[in-house]
Amino acid sequence: MLDNSALHKKVKSILYSLTGITLSENKDIMIANRLHKLKRDTKYSGDIEELLEAIEDGEYQMEFINSFTTNKTHFFREDFHFTDLINRVLPEFAKSGKDIKMYCSASSTGEEPYSMAMTVLEAQETLGKKINATILATDIDTNVLQYAANGIYRYSKSSKEFPQWIKPQKYFKRRVQKTLANEEILIKVKPELQKMVTFQVMNLNDPTYPYEKNYFDVIFCRNVLIYFSTPDQNKILKKLFNHLKMGGTLYLGHSENPHDLINYVQRIGQNIFIKTKELP
């Protein structure tokens, strides 16, 4: 029988091989809680050690991944990226009439890609021109993708989530339901927003990505690299970069770093990078 330390070592090794996520030291309480939840979700009748063996043999892998991802997000997180999108990127596409292809590479419960979509619709209205935008949103966690595709969120009027230039009632319908705790209500994304976003499951740790080279005009890769080791962050960044067009924009999370891409980009703002050169 494995002791706790050996059990946690096994969890870390399985998580790394399935997702590339590296769990740092002092995550014992988190691992214990998530293992407990995993056992409940899978309704596995044996003990945790047997469950981990079953996962290593290929069973319950989706449930394992879904239990061990951290999905914290909110609408217009790091809103200066959306300000850059509306002020600098989108006017070009409104002017040229060219399609804009955007990619949200760790979309969690959907707030980030829907914020991208609201920014496009807002730009369209301000500029008085149609913008043909598509947004691909991927994540490794199938539960959050399902949640995102449903597009139902809790909202409180006192929330500071939305910037001043976004009126949530333009983009969400109130669900007929009693007010929840803390004056919260349920809101549902309107169809015009929903139809701009396609959700798909994708593992950033896969050796290659199923997209054309130089396909995207904009890539959001925010608050996900932090879960990977520096060498693995570099690998992911390089794979993503191959699918970004020359002159396209890469947005990274506030504590993330472009590492080896630094000589191939121009930094134009807080973790905003324009592709200036192809990788060798």
Ligand SMILES: C[S@@+](CC[C@H](N)C(=O)[O-])C[C@H]1O[C@@H](n2cnc3c(N)ncnc32)[C@H](O)[C@@H]1O
């Ligand atoms: C903290 S959330 C960040 C969400 C959003 N990008 C933001 O900045 O608010 C991190 C997301 O990365 C996803 N993730 C973790 N490992 C991944 C992998 N190997 N491939 C794809 N997504 C992954 C998780 O499931 C989670 O939803």
